[in-house]
Amino acid sequence: MEQNSLIIDLDIPFFKLRNVALLLGSIFMKTDISKLRLIVKAILVENLKNREICRKYGVNSSTVSRYSKDLNSTVLSWDELSKLNDEDFLIAIKPKAIQRFVQPDFETIYATKLSHKKMSLEKAFDFSYYNQKLPEGYSFYKQSHLYDLFSAWFIENHGKAKISSVPCNPGDFLEIDFVGDPLHWCEIGTGIKHEGRVFVAAFKYSGLIYAQVFENETLNSWQEGTIKAFELYGVPRALSMDNAKALVSRPDKYVAELSVGMKQLCTHYDVIPHVCKVRTPKEKNVTEYSANLIEKNAIVELEGAMGCLVAKDLTEVNLKLKQKVVELNAKAFTCKGRGSRQSVFDTYEKQELRAAPAIPFEISEWKILHVDCNGWAKVDGNKRYLVDYHQRDKNVICRLTTTKVYFYSKQRHEPCGEYVRSFSPEYQSFKQESLMHPTERALTRGLDDTIKSFQERGYALDGIVKYLSAVFNKYPTISNYRRVMGVWGLCKKYGAKMVSDACTLAANFERATDYDYIKDIIHTSIQRINSIKQENANATATTATAVATSGTKSKHTKQKDRSSNEGKNLRGVEAFVGK
Numbered sequence: 100m101e102q103n104s105l106i107i108d109l110d111i112p113f114f115k116l117r118n119v120a121l122l123l124g125s126i127f128m129k130t131d132i133s134k135l136r137l138i139v140k141a142i143l144v145e146n147l148k149n150r151e152i153c154r155k156y157g158v159n160s161s162t163v164s165r166y167s168k169d170l171n172s173t174v175l176s177w178d179e180l181s182k183l184n185d186e187d188f189l190i191a192i193k194p195k196a197i198q199r200f201v202q203p204d205f206e207t208i209y210a211t212k213l214s215h216k217k218m219s220l221e222k223a224f225d226f227s228y229y230n231q232k233l234p235e236g237y238s239f240y241k242q243s244h245l246y247d248l249f250s251a252w253f254i255e256n257h258g259k260a261k262i263s264s265v266p267c268n269p270g271d272f273l274e275i276d277f278v279g280d281p282l283h284w285c286e287i288g289t290g291i292k293h294e295g296r297v298f299v300a301a302f303k304y305s306g307l308i309y310a311q312v313f314e315n316e317t318l319n320s321w322q323e324g325t326i327k328a329f330e331l332y333g334v335p336r337a338l339s340m341d342n343a344k345a346l347v348s349r350p351d352k353y354v355a356e357l358s359v360g361m362k363q364l365c366t367h368y369d370v371i372p373h374v375c376k377v378r379t380p381k382e383k384n385v386t387e388y389s390a391n392l393i394e395k396n397a398i399v400e401l402e403g404a405m406g407c408l409v410a411k412d413l414t415e416v417n418l419k420l421k422q423k424v425v426e427l428n429a430k431a432f433t434c435k436g437r438g439s440r441q442s443v444f445d446t447y448e449k450q451e452l453r454a455a456p457a458i459p460f461e462i463s464e465w466k467i468l469h470v471d472c473n474g475w476a477k478v479d480g481n482k483r484y485l486v487d488y489h490q491r492d493k494n495v496i497c498r499l500t501t502t503k504v505y506f507y508s509k510q511r512h513e514p515c516g517e518y519v520r521s522f523s524p525e526y527q528s529f530k531q532e533s534l535m536h537p538t539e540r541a542l543t544r545g546l547d548d549t550i551k552s553f554q555e556r557g558y559a560l561d562g563i564v565k566y567l568s569a570v571f572n573k574y575p576t577i578s579n580y581r582r583v584m585g586v587w588g589l590c591k592k593y594g595a596k597m598v599s600d601a602c603t604l605a606a607n608f609e610r611a612t613d614y615d616y617i618k619d620i621i622h623t624s625i626q627r628i629n630s631i632k633q634e635n636a637n638a639t640a641t642t643a644t645a646v647a648t649s650g651t652k653s654k655h656t657k658q659k660d661r662s663s664n665e666g667k668n669l670r671g672v673e674a675f676v677g678k
Contacts (some may be wrong), residue, residue, distance in 0.1 A: 103356040133187045134158075142167055144178040188255035199237045203228050205246065205252040206247055219395040220249070243433045250438025269369040270451025272303035272373070274386035275325055277316050278394050282401065284408040284416050292407065295416060297398065298324035301389040303339070305444035307332065308389045310397070310424045311414050318345040318360045322462050329368060332444075332457070339383045352379055359496050359512050360465050367460045371451075445583030464499040467509070474534070478504060479522075483532035485516035488539075539580075546571040549583060558590040562606070568609040585614045600624075 128284065138156055141147045142163075147155070151161045182189060183258040204227065212223035221242070274279065294311035298320060309328040313320040325338070340361075342350045343372045349356035355374040357365070361414055365372045370459055375382035401408045401419055411418045428441040468476045474491050478499070486506050495515060499504040506516035518529050532540050537552070549567060553559040565587060570579045589598045601620040602611070610616045 112134060132188070136181070136188070137161065138166060139180065140177060149677040160476075182336075182669050184460060200240050201231070201233065201237050202230075203240065203248065205249055205256075208249070209253070210291040218399075219392075220246075222395075238353075246371070246433065267303050268451075269304045269448040270333075270335050272337050273300055273325075273328065273335040274303055274383040275300045275321065275328075276383065276386045276390055278390045278398070280394055280398065282312055282398050282408065282416070283403075283406060283422075284410050287409060287411050291530060293413075295413065296320065297390075297393060297420070299386055299390045299393055300328040302332070302335065302444065302448060303383075303385045305448045306385055306389065306440045307428055307444040307448070308393070308424050308440065310393055310420055310421055312413060314413070316345065318342070318358065318465060319462050319541050321345055322360060322460070323365055325364065326455075326460055326462070329455045333449065334368050334370060334455055335452060337373050338365060339373045339375065341380070341383065342377050347374055352376060358465075359498070359507055360463065360513065364460050368456065373612075375492075391426070392427055396427065461500050463505075466497045466499065467494055468497045468506075468610045469494050475528070476506065481524070481526045482521055484516060485528075485534050486519050487544060488536045490515050553590075556590070558587070558595045558598075560595050561598035562602035563590070563595065566602040566604055566617070569606070573612050582612070582614045589618065593625070597621060597624065 123500075124657050128353055134156060136154060141152050141155070149160055149167070152158070152163050153160050159180065207229040208220075208223050211227045212220055216585050224242065224245060226309045228245070235238065276299050278299060281295055283294055285292050292312075295314065298311045298313055298318050300309040301307065311324050311327060311330060313324070321343070337602040342355065346361045347355045348357055348358045357372055357374070360444070361372065364370075365407065371423075379632075380387050397420060400423065408416060408419070410419065418602050427442075429439050431437075431439050438446075438522060468478065470486045470490050470493055472492050474485050474488050475484055476486050476495060476497065478497060484504060485508070488507075491507060496507040496509055496512070498507065499520065502520055504516075504518045504520045505514065507513060508515050516531070516534055521529070523526055546567060547572070550559055553563060553567070563586060567583065570582050574582070586598060586602075598621065601617045601624070605611055605613060605617045608616075
């Protein structure tokens with residue numbers, strides 16, 4: 100069975116009585132008026148047999164037989180019938196083919212509906228239309244046709260309207276919402292008046308309704324109502340909801356961010372969440388219509404003339420509401436042949452739903468808590484729980500159940516702590532080593548685990564091990580924190596070898612646990628090393644300068660000697676004088 104969307108044509112004119120008569124008459128006769136006149140003439144004047152008329156005009160033999168029986172009862176001749184107009188002709192040959200209907204006063208009906216906020220259109224029809232005296236020869240419209248007439252009148256007089264819904268398959272969607280107006284009930288004995296909020300869940304395909312009364316509209320109420328609907332009827336493929344603050348943490352046009360509680364519920368039951376657009380209730384029109392039915396039928400009848408339901412407690416209120424919901428589910432649709440919500444659900448949708456898990460979802464209390472700079476979050480006034488060190492000085496989401504305490508990061512909703520909940524009146528602190536900073540975790544485990552953490556980084560040399568042993572023997576765990584962290588930082592900055600040598604030197608001077616002395620040794624060593632490096636660099640630079648200077652001098656000397664000896668070996672004229 101495939102459910103089609105309901106769309107009201109915006110161009111439907113208002114039906115007049117004459118047009119309705121002709122339309123109903125032609126439909127009933129299953130042929131047009133001109134052919135009908137020929138058939139009547141063939142019966143009354145030509146005296147043709149039924150088979151001949153069937154072959155000649157292409158109609159069914161049963162139709163011709165029915166016309167012949169009706170014509171035998173008429174007192175009019177063919178000459179008289181041929182002079183009548185179409186409407187009178189239909190009335191003469193087939194009086195039951197057309198009925199005269201009492202025309203509804205839609206203005207009065209609409210005013211009656213508006214007179215009471217919770218009055219439905221069906222009840223307005225009962226008060227203003229069906230309650231009047233029926234004239235002789237007239238009848239009332241059926242309610243289904245009356246709805247069409249009213250829609251056409253409303254469009255013509257009060258503007259255009261369009262109702263539409265998205266088609267879906269059985270078992271696809273369960274829509275959830277709260278009724279707008281509360282249910283007022285009075286407690287027996289005390290006389291205390293209460294306002295209950297009515298939760299409504301409806302399957303989109305069959306329209307089957309589930310309703311429950313709660314004291315408020317918190318997340319726990321949303322979760323409990325949804326879980327009860329799952330357990331009672333089955334789990335659908337998707338869960339449709341609006342943008343209530345308890346359900347959605349960050350609205351979005353395309354993909355909204357669910358709250359942690361609703362996200363976990365959908366994960367537990369393996370349901371796809373579908374959040375409607377902001378201010379777009381038609382996306383979950385089935386539950387909107389169901390909430391309207393609950394409000395205008397169940398709540399009005401339960402409150403009665405006093406406007407308040409008298410009950411012992413909220414459980415009794417829910418029992419009475421359940422009876423009304425069962426009646427609504429069993430009530431037949433206005434469309435003939437569709438059955439009821441319950442019948443459509445049992446026939447087409449029930450087998451498409453999944454059974455709820457054996458372990459139900461645990462309803463919780465949700466809070467936003469601040470984590471101090473040391474990583475602690477306070478719960479229930481006198482209980483401290485250590486949260487993951489990445490969440491220090493931040494806000495986290497806390498989930499409280501009857502047995503457990505869960506912590507989640509506020510931005511990404513990632514788990515950052517889980518504890519067994521304590522209800523002791525005493526002040527208590529709870530922590531897990533896995534949530535501590537790695538260094539802090541190592542320190543709280545004692546000397547052996549601290550040395551192991553240094554070994555994992557390659558820092559556990561002999562001098563550092565002796566230093567750690569001396570620190571743990573002399574100081575308690577809280578006091579040695581900064582000393583161990585200081586050596587850890589020195590190893591990261593200067594290397595484990597230099598720190599180990601400094602620790603060994605400090606131990607020789609009986610200052611094995613003096614962190615400042617070890618740091619001074621390292622700084623002095625570094626300064627000395629830097630000084631030696633500088634001296635070596637200066638000596639190297641001086642030598643290089645001397646070598647460069649001597650090389651330049653010898654070059655100039657050679658050039659000078661060459662210039663002084665220039666021409667000495669050349670013989671001029673004077674060398675030969677006297678020879």
